[in-house]
Amino acid sequence: MKDVIKGNFATAVAAKLARVNVVPAYPITPSTLFPEQISEFIANGEMDAELVLVESEHSAMSAAIGASAVGARVATATASQGLELMHEMLFIASGMRLPIVMAVGNRALSAPINIWCDHQDTISARDSGWMQFYAENNQEALDLMLMAFKIAEDRRVLLPAMVGLDAFVLTHTIEPVDIPEQEKVDEFLPPYKPLYTLDPQRPMTFGSFGTPAHYMEFKKSQTDAMERARGVIDEVFSQFKEMFGREYNQVTPFMTDDADIIIVSMGSMSGTVREAVREMRKEGKKVGLLKITTLRPFPGKKIVELTGHARAIAVMDRNISPGFGGAVFGEISAAFINRERRPKIYDYIVGLGGRDIVLEDIRHIVESTEKKISDPSAEPVEWVNVHPEEVIE
Amino acid sequence: MNQTTADYEEMLRKKTTEEGEYFLSGHGLCAGCAEPIIVRHILQVAGPNTIVVNATGCLEVSSSGFPNTAWAVPWIHVAFENAAAVASGVDAALKALGKREGVNIIAMAGDGGTFDIGFQALSGMLERGHRVLYVVLDNEAYMNTGIQRSSATPWGASTTTTPPGKKSLGESRDKKPIAAIVAAHDVPYVATASVAFIPDLRKKVQKALSVDGPSFLHVFSPCPTGWYFPSDMTIEMARLAVETGVFVLWEVENGDFNNLRVTRKIKNRKPVIEYLKLQRRFRHIVKNPELVEKIQKMVDEKCQRYGVDAD
Numbered sequence: 001m002k003d004v005i006k007g008n009f010a011t012a013v014a015a016k017l018a019r020v021n022v023v024p025a026y027p028i029t030p031s032t033l034f035p036e037q038i039s040e041f042i043a044n045g046e047m048d049a050e051l052v053l054v055e056s057e058h059s060a061m062s063a064a065i066g067a068s069a070v071g072a073r074v075a076t077a078t079a080s081q082g083l084e085l086m087h088e089m090l091f092i093a094s095g096m097r098l099p100i101v102m103a104v105g106n107r108a109l110s111a112p113i114n115i116w117c118d119h120q121d122t123i124s125a126r127d128s129g130w131m132q133f134y135a136e137n138n139q140e141a142l143d144l145m146l147m148a149f150k151i152a153e154d155r156r157v158l159l160p161a162m163v164g165l166d167a168f169v170l171t172h173t174i175e176p177v178d179i180p181e182q183e184k185v186d187e188f189l190p191p192y193k194p195l196y197t198l199d200p201q202r203p204m205t206f207g208s209f210g211t212p213a214h215y216m217e218f219k220k221s222q223t224d225a226m227e228r229a230r231g232v233i234d235e236v237f238s239q240f241k242e243m244f245g246r247e248y249n250q251v252t253p254f255m256t257d258d259a260d261i262i263i264v265s266m267g268s269m270s271g272t273v274r275e276a277v278r279e280m281r282k283e284g285k286k287v288g289l290l291k292i293t294t295l296r297p298f299p300g301k302k303i304v305e306l307t308g309h310a311r312a313i314a315v316m317d318r319n320i321s322p323g324f325g326g327a328v329f330g331e332i333s334a335a336f337i338n339r340e341r342r343p344k345i346y347d348y349i350v351g352l353g354g355r356d357i358v359l360e361d362i363r364h365i366v367e368s369t370e371k372k373i374s375d376p377s378a379e380p381v382e383w384v385n386v387h388p389e390e391v392i393e
Numbered sequence: 394m395n396q397t398t399a400d401y402e403e404m405l406r407k408k409t410t411e412e413g414e415y416f417l418s419g420h421g422l423c424a425g426c427a428e429p430i431i432v433r434h435i436l437q438v439a440g441p442n443t444i445v446v447n448a449t450g451c452l453e454v455s456s457s458g459f460p461n462t463a464w465a466v467p468w469i470h471v472a473f474e475n476a477a478a479v480a481s482g483v484d485a486a487l488k489a490l491g492k493r494e495g496v497n498i499i500a501m502a503g504d505g506g507t508f509d510i511g512f513q514a515l516s517g518m519l520e521r522g523h524r525v526l527y528v529v530l531d532n533e534a535y536m537n538t539g540i541q542r543s544s545a546t547p548w549g550a551s552t553t554t555t556p557p558g559k560k561s562l563g564e565s566r567d568k569k570p571i572a573a574i575v576a577a578h579d580v581p582y583v584a585t586a587s588v589a590f591i592p593d594l595r596k597k598v599q600k601a602l603s604v605d606g607p608s609f610l611h612v613f614s615p616c617p618t619g620w621y622f623p624s625d626m627t628i629e630m631a632r633l634a635v636e637t638g639v640f641v642l643w644e645v646e647n648g649d650f651n652n653l654r655v656t657r658k659i660k661n662r663k664p665v666i667e668y669l670k671l672q673r674r675f676r677h678i679v680k681n682p683e684l685v686e687k688i689q690k691m692v693d694e695k696c697q698r699y700g701v702d703a704d
């Protein structure tokens with residue numbers, strides 16, 4: 001059924017379609033519509049789930065962990081400061097191998113306080129052992145949420161997953177979305193069958209104390225599961241395509257085959273980049289786009305395969321690691337390590353705290369990259385569209 | 394099944410179904426620690442249909458070293474500050490999956506994990522009305538990290554972060570009245586209990602598990618390691634705390650403070666010095682009659698307020 005809906009609504013609908021059992025949630029802009037919508041579904045009798053309206057995001061994830069350990073399918077949503085407050089719990093959810101799914105309305109971090117879009121929140125959680133997916137539009141937000149359950153609950157994986165959708169650009173923007181039929185979703189995503197649960201019939205100890213004699217083996221097992229997730233993600237993406245007709249890839253190329261410069265982007269800005277690439281192609285510029293959908297596990301090999309032939313890669317980072325540069329730039333650079341032939345790689349810090357990213361910015365990035373290619377002393381990291389007169393010492 | 398596993402299964406069956414024990418030997422808590430005694434009795438009363446949620450702390454770390462466990466009921470540890478929130482999730486999931494009937498959920502945490510860092514999560518759990526028994530095992534400081542003060546540390550006590558000195562008399566604040574604060578949430582059942590009064594403790598556990606909503610037990614748990622007393626005097630120390638009026642045994646239902654019941658009234662209350670003098674954490678206080686008198690006055694005032702003294 002086609003409908004015109006907000007991104008937040010899309011993630012809530014996905015939770016409903018997934019027949020989630022427990023939703024612990026705490027309001028935060030721009031993700032508040034998720035618990036609101038779930039509450040409404042439950043109030044109207046459209047959804048049969050326990051909503052736990054907790055007193056903080058830390059408790060939201062704590063309750064999610066408790067519920068998931070009992071064997072419930074669990075979803076929640078948060079953003080920004082909320083994700084940071086649950087940061088400690090993120091590592092525990094993944095360490096305990098609990099397939100919780102969470103929508104994150106990607107929003108800048110304080111200070112200064114700011115409610116608009118960038119990717120700093122989820123980027124700062126990328127070492128937490130959660131799989132990370134980034135949606136370009138509301139359809140992707142819905143589809144990725146649905147697929148996230150199937151991937152997370154696969155016994156080869158058993159890891160939590162977060163789906164990022166850009167603050168306001170997606171969370172609050174109405175777009176046409178194809179909402180899958182419940183029967184088809186039920187077929188695609190059967191009920192969660194946990195391996196181990198907190199069950200008085202079969203007492204088990206969860207969250208035990210790992211001494212140096214055992215800790216590394218726990219972490220290696222968890223990391224191996226994340227490696228196995230690569231294959232499971234591809235499998236689930238192709239099953240999804242078969243059943244629902246929409247194609248997903250961990251990284252999606254656009255006009256990259258003959259491109260000299262390939263722009264790498266994530267989230268909603270990919271649409272802008274695609275438009276800019278089309279325009280510049282008309283002018284004869286050999287540019288392309290590589291959109292990253294899966295940041296964890298990081299599809300380094302696929303990125304190398306799809307961009308290795310280019311003269312340069314221009315990474316658009318909607319985040320900043322002060323004293324280093326953008327995170328995605330760092331990861332892509334690392335993906336090319338030990339390769340004899342590799343493109344030059346440049347980093348463009350864009351769109352922090354909701355700063356608009358427009359066609360001219362993409363054009364600037366391409367022009368700047370063209371200049372830098374022939375200048376070995378060029379700074380690899382550049383901030384785009386910053387007002388120099390406002391930058392203080 | 395190899396022989397070792399079979400032996401273990403048989404031991405476990407005997408311990409649980411025959412002897413009704415669900416907190417088993419082999420844990421690493423200190424000699425003289427009150428916690429395993431308290432937990433053993435709580436689980437004896439609660440029985441096998443129980444899920445325990447344990448905050449980080451002495452009990453957790455000493456009972457769950459992988460690949461061993463002292464727990465014969467399902468048990469989960471997540472972190473320090475969130476036992477109440479995890480228990481809330483367990484409650485919600487059991488309900489959602491239609492498995493809630495007949496299952497006790499018991500959260501256990503120390504004073505640090507309850508009075509301090511877990512306070513917000515506790516308040517949330519109480520306010521939301523989850524049917525969980527929350528037990529605080531109060532040994533009056535952060536013992537697991539090495540005896541730092543918490544808001545459960547009594548006035549004058551020496552800890553590693555409240556050392557007495559030229560400008561310090563030890564802890565400068567008196568204990569936070571946690572059980573009263575919990576009772577002010579108007580939850581169905583709140584009580585204090587002590588390892589020295591096991592029948593009273595067991596009765597309170599039974600009561601707490603029978604109410605339809607949150608219940609709370611504040612259990613006094615003397616710590617030979619942190620209070621510096623001989624490890625064979627734990628029960629004596631807990632008894633003296635009650636007999637001197639330092640720790641009052643009471644219960645309140647539905648936040649009705651007017652009907653607060655002191656479950657152990659004291660005839661001829663002993664002077665606090667008898668309790669203080671046995672613990673090295675009060676050594677600097679005991680030397681100074683004025684300071685002992687100050688504590689005596691604080692305790693007298695509290696006992697009067699609660700109506701501790703028997704006629």
